[in-house]
Amino acid sequence: MSQSEMCFILKFPYSCAAGSNITELPLRRLSVKDLKAARKISSNAADWDDILLSRATGLLPEDFDNMDLEDYLELQKRFQKITGMGKGSEGADPGAGAAGEVVPVPAK
Numbered sequence: 755m756s757q758s759e760m761c762f763i764l765k766f767p768y769s770c771a772a773g774s775n776i777t778e779l780p781l782r783r784l785s786v787k788d789l790k791a792a793r794k795i796s797s798n799a800a801d802w803d804d805i806l807l808s809r810a811t812g813l814l815p816e817d818f819d820n821m822d823l824e825d826y827l828e829l830q831k832r833f834q835k836i837t838g839m840g841k842g843s844e845g846a847d848p849g850a851g852a853a854g855e856v857v858p859v860p861a862k
Contacts, residue, residue, distance in 0.1 A: 766822035779811045
């Protein structure tokens with residue numbers, strides 16, 4: 755495995771739609787063309803994880819459907835760490851929630 759490729763070992767192997775048994779997934783580093791391809795498919799960044807994970811692993815997006823949720827969430831977390839896409843909440847105060855509703859207050 756090269757420097758640009760890592761391996762993700764599944765805790766719960768499964769079979770994809772084609773019937774292949776999947777026990778581990780190669781994770782290749784993505785390039786700008788991969789992001790451009792994801793943007794062509796969807797302008798919503800929330801949809802890019804599956805598209806980019808598919809390109810990084812070589813699986814079809816529907817091949818993730820039968821993956822155990824624990825494996826999928828761990829793969830997603832690792833992928834976001836590799837790409838830097840998950841940095842937004844790092845170091846944030848976990849107790850700080852969203853701001854409440856803004857209520858107009860009359861001036862005195």
